[in-house]
Amino acid sequence: MRPRLYWPITFAAAALVALLTYGVASVGPDTSLDEALRDGKRVEAPVKDLPRLGGDGTASLADHKGKVVVLNVWASWCGPCEAEMPLLQRTHERIARKGGMVLGIDAQEPAERGLKFVHEKGITFPNVRDNDRDYIRKFGVSAYPETFLIDRTGKIAALTRGPITQEWLDRELAPLLEEKA
Amino acid sequence: MRVLLALVLVLGLTAAAEPKTTLPDVEDEVMCVECRTGLNVSTAPVADQERAFIREKIAQGLTKQQVKDALVEAYGPDVLATPEAKGFDLSAWIIPGALVAAFAAGVALLARRWRRAPAATPAPDAPELDPADARRLDADLAAFDR
Numbered sequence: 001m002r003p004r005l006y007w008p009i010t011f012a013a014a015a016l017v018a019l020l021t022y023g024v025a026s027v028g029p030d031t032s033l034d035e036a037l038r039d040g041k042r043v044e045a046p047v048k049d050l051p052r053l054g055g056d057g058t059a060s061l062a063d064h065k066g067k068v069v070v071l072n073v074w075a076s077w078c079g080p081c082e083a084e085m086p087l088l089q090r091t092h093e094r095i096a097r098k099g100g101m102v103l104g105i106d107a108q109e110p111a112e113r114g115l116k117f118v119h120e121k122g123i124t125f126p127n128v129r130d131n132d133r134d135y136i137r138k139f140g141v142s143a144y145p146e147t148f149l150i151d152r153t154g155k156i157a158a159l160t161r162g163p164i165t166q167e168w169l170d171r172e173l174a175p176l177l178e179e180k181a
Numbered sequence: 182m183r184v185l186l187a188l189v190l191v192l193g194l195t196a197a198a199e200p201k202t203t204l205p206d207v208e209d210e211v212m213c214v215e216c217r218t219g220l221n222v223s224t225a226p227v228a229d230q231e232r233a234f235i236r237e238k239i240a241q242g243l244t245k246q247q248v249k250d251a252l253v254e255a256y257g258p259d260v261l262a263t264p265e266a267k268g269f270d271l272s273a274w275i276i277p278g279a280l281v282a283a284f285a286a287g288v289a290l291l292a293r294r295w296r297r298a299p300a301a302t303p304a305p306d307a308p309e310l311d312p313a314d315a316r317r318l319d320a321d322l323a324a325f326d327r
Contacts, residue, residue, distance in 0.1 A: 012283070019276075023269055077215070077227035108214045109227075110234060110255035132257035 029142035033156065042155035045071075045148070046138040050128035053106050054115045059128050061103070061150060068100040068176045069150040072164075073136050075107050076117035078144040080163045085121045091169060092125040098177045099152070105130050107144065149173055152181040202245035207235050210263070211249065214256050231256065 036043050049058035061069060072088055074081035092102035104127035106114035111129060118127060130136050139148060142161070149158040149172055158172040205221065213223035213231065220228055234255060238248045252260045264270035310318065 016276075019272055023272070075227070077225075077230050079226070108256045108259070109230065113230065131255060133259065 030137070030140040033140050033159065034161075037156070037159060042151065042157050045150050045154050045156045046135065047154070048135045048138075050105070050130055050135060051111075053104075053111060053127035053129050054118065059103075059126060061154060064101060064103065064150075065154050066099070066152050066181045068095065068098075068152055068173070068179075070095075070100070070102040070169075070173065071105065071139075071148040071150055072102060073105045073107055073130075073139075073141050073144055073146045075109050075144050076113050077109065081145040082117075082121070084145060084163045085123060087164060087166065087169075089121070089123055089125065091173070095173070095177060100173070100177050101125060103128070105136060107131065107133055107136055107141075149176055151176050152179060200239050201242060202239060202248060204232065204235055204239065207239075207245055207248050207252075208232070211235075211252055211260050212262050214260055219262060231260070 033043055045061055047060050047062045049060045051057075052059050061071070070088070070091060072084075074085075076082070088102050088104075095101065102125040104118075104123070104125060106117075106127050106129050108131055114127070114129065117123075133141070136146075139146070139156075139159075145163055146161050147159065147164050148156050151157045157176055160168055208221040209219060211220045211231070212218065213220050213225050213228040215227040216223050216225045220231055231252070234252065235248055238251050243251065249261065258265055264273040266274055
């Protein structure tokens with residue numbers, strides 16, 4: 001190859017490879033939150049105003065500071081989400097008097113579908129919508145359901161990527177409810 | 182006159198009743214948001230929900246673009262099969278164009294070089310045959326002519 005062409009072509013090929021590498025690396029979910037929690041650190045929960053499902057205006061985690069929040073990401077078309085709804089509803093009712101609550105995030109579906117699901121399942125805890133997934137991406141959400149426990153200071157204390165169980169709630173949620181703000 | 186008016190009315194009604202787009206027309210340009218495959222090949226529950234949503238919008242008389250806009254409003258931009266023109270996805274729009282431009286520039290450069298290249302030099306004359314070989318060649322050619 002002529003020396004005059006060698007460097008521009010090499011540079012262009014290297015740039016293309018770097019771009020592809022970045023693309024492949026950035027496709028996967030962000031696992032930094034999981035790593036921090038594994039190391040025993042609590043991470044400040046992202047806050048964003050999101051439209052209320054079935055209501056006017058917006059709501060965010062900031063509205064519930066001082067409470068322990070079970071933040072659950074769901075969609076009506078997700079079977080495991082549907083299966084864990086009764087447990088979430090029972091938990092919401094049980095922890096209310098201890099300064100706790102469940103906050104649902106309905107993702108990637110028309111509002112009317114989410115609302116119909118909420119009515120059918122008899123859900124009374126508040127829900128917001130994140131149809132473009134901008135907010136839940138900050139939690140590294142890659143599938144549904146996923147649940148995050150937010151302490152009274154607004155920090156993420158635990159998470160589960162998949163359906164919750166009563167054992168997990170007993171182990172992770174109960175101690176958080178005993179903490180003071 | 183009445184016949185003409187009736188004809189115009191009938192034609193108008195026919196045009197209004199015709200759907201502005203079809204499910205297959207939209208389906209191959211959007212994704213199943215759960216399985217990340219084309220909606221036209223997905224059998225996931227959410228894909229059925231998306232298809233029902235599209236049919237509903239088509240029945241309302243929306244155009245293809247309006248149906249796609251409604252899908253983005255409901256399911257977010259991930260529902261579109263085409264990459265967004267922002268962030269890393271922007272490279273999907275830029276790189277093919279840049280490659281085509283680079284190829285065109287290369288072809289233009291080569292064409293200019295070929296045009297500038299000196300005219301082909303004529304092949305050197307064949308060496309002279311020595312008299313003995315020339316005589317033998319003439320004799321052979323004469324033998325072929327016979």
